[in-house]
Amino acid sequence: MSSFQGRYIVLGVSGSISTYKAVSLASALVQTGALVDVILTAAATQLVQPLSFQAITHRQVHTDLFYPEAETEGHAGHVSLARQADAVLIAPATANTIAKLALGLADNFLLTTCLAALCPIVVAPAMESAMWTHAATQGHVATLQSRGVRIVGPEVGYLASGASGVGRLAESETILAALAAALTPQDLAGRRLVVTAGGTREALDPVRYVGNRSSGRMGYAVAQAAARRGAEVALIHGPTGLPAPTGVRAVAVESAAEMLAAVLREIESADALLMAAAVADYRPAEVAPQKIKKGADELPLRLVRTPDILAEVRQHQQPGLVVVGWAAESTNLVANARDKLERKGLDLIVANPVPQTFGAGEVQATLIGRDGDVTPLPPLSKHELANRLLDLVLVRLQSRP
Numbered sequence: 001m002s003s004f005q006g007r008y009i010v011l012g013v014s015g016s017i018s019t020y021k022a023v024s025l026a027s028a029l030v031q032t033g034a035l036v037d038v039i040l041t042a043a044a045t046q047l048v049q050p051l052s053f054q055a056i057t058h059r060q061v062h063t064d065l066f067y068p069e070a071e072t073e074g075h076a077g078h079v080s081l082a083r084q085a086d087a088v089l090i091a092p093a094t095a096n097t098i099a100k101l102a103l104g105l106a107d108n109f110l111l112t113t114c115l116a117a118l119c120p121i122v123v124a125p126a127m128e129s130a131m132w133t134h135a136a137t138q139g140h141v142a143t144l145q146s147r148g149v150r151i152v153g154p155e156v157g158y159l160a161s162g163a164s165g166v167g168r169l170a171e172s173e174t175i176l177a178a179l180a181a182a183l184t185p186q187d188l189a190g191r192r193l194v195v196t197a198g199g200t201r202e203a204l205d206p207v208r209y210v211g212n213r214s215s216g217r218m219g220y221a222v223a224q225a226a227a228r229r230g231a232e233v234a235l236i237h238g239p240t241g242l243p244a245p246t247g248v249r250a251v252a253v254e255s256a257a258e259m260l261a262a263v264l265r266e267i268e269s270a271d272a273l274l275m276a277a278a279v280a281d282y283r284p285a286e287v288a289p290q291k292i293k294k295g296a297d298e299l300p301l302r303l304v305r306t307p308d309i310l311a312e313v314r315q316h317q318q319p320g321l322v323v324v325g326w327a328a329e330s331t332n333l334v335a336n337a338r339d340k341l342e343r344k345g346l347d348l349i350v351a352n353p354v355p356q357t358f359g360a361g362e363v364q365a366t367l368i369g370r371d372g373d374v375t376p377l378p379p380l381s382k383h384e385l386a387n388r389l390l391d392l393v394l395v396r397l398q399s400r401p
């Protein structure tokens with residue numbers, strides 16, 4: 001889930017059947033560290049009590065009913081909310097609220113706040129299909145987008161009318177990912193990144209394989225951070241069981257050979273390749289066509305080398321492709337990683353000492369560049385490490401001829 005630690009979010013809620021979902025959105029924001037001020041339109045107060053939001057945010061909820069008192073009693077009024085907020089999220093946004101926003105109307109607390117806002121605005125529409133596809137609504141949405149407002153959803157699904165169609169409020173995770181992206185500089189916009197993650201499985205017979213314990217979390221964190229910074233991301237992953245991060249195109253593979261084929265296909269139009277996957281170095285020499293039956297006390301297993309994906313990538317040399325590899329080293333971390341960087345023709349390598357002895361979820365790494373740059377990092381979350389790495393990738397992308 002996205003983190004909103006220390007962020008000040010104004011959550012605007014308008015009156016839709018999905019208004020109740022805004023309560024769990026508010027809760028998710030608070031749980032990930034945000035300070036949340038909720039503004040309900042009059043219609044929203046007909047559907048959910050302000051008290052529900054107040055109990056979750058521990059803050060005064062703003063409604064039009066309280067509006068005059070709010071200004072006179074020294075509560076944050078619309079201008080101070082708008083000035084202080086890091087972002088305004090409107091979820092759900094009805095056709096009526098979207099239309100008024102596009103026209104710059106300001107006849108309630110939420111709209112006045114939006115008009116005075118200097119921060120990014122994210123809008124999650126929810127309405128019946130016919131209202132969403134109506135030319136008026138589509139025109140208003142286009143107007144908002146042209147002003148930099150981020151629209152998230154709506155999705156296709158079951159609607160209040162009982163019909164199925166487009167108009168359903170986007171899933172909370174999708175809305176929060178859009179909000180996180182709105183709070184993140186889009187410095188990778190227009191860049192295409194290919195990220196690999198997880199371990200590969202090398203078949204022994206139709207039901208067994210040789211594999212490794214890679215969780216895939218590092219590669220997923222890189223893919224998520226890159227997407228949040230505006231990159232177009234293809235995530236080529238082994239079987240991890242992890243959900244694909246929002247906004248990332250996931251390509252599932254199993255063996256090293258399949259991963260190689262997917263990587264060569266995806267890098268054709270890419271700017272960077274980040275090989276976080278734990279690719280098997282060996283595979284069973286023969287794959288039995290039928291399940292191997294138990295028999296003798298010993299069953300020797302002959303293994304042969306798999307393709308080295310990074311080496312193959314270098315042979316297919318994509319001009320300007322920035323290539324990042326990983327190295328897990330138990331001795332001479334920097335020297336061994338640098339050697340690997342040279343051998344594999346990498347631009348950057350993420351050197352991890354093994355074994356890692358830090359708290360769950362934290363990793364220590366040293367980032368080493370082909371240019372001799374060595375950046376030792378403290379133990380960081382995988383998400384933070386991903387962003388530090390992407391900063392260095394961006395520098396290299398910017399310095400390409």
Ligand code: CTP
Nearest residue numbers: 275276277279280307308309310325326327328
């Ligand atoms: N890698 C690859 N193809 C393979 C094996 C590894 O592209 N068949 C990539 C990994 O994704 C990683 C980098 O190579 O980015 C380094 O992997 P690692 O296993 O540490 O290095 P090896 O080259 O296998 O060397 P060694 O096992 O001797 O440490």
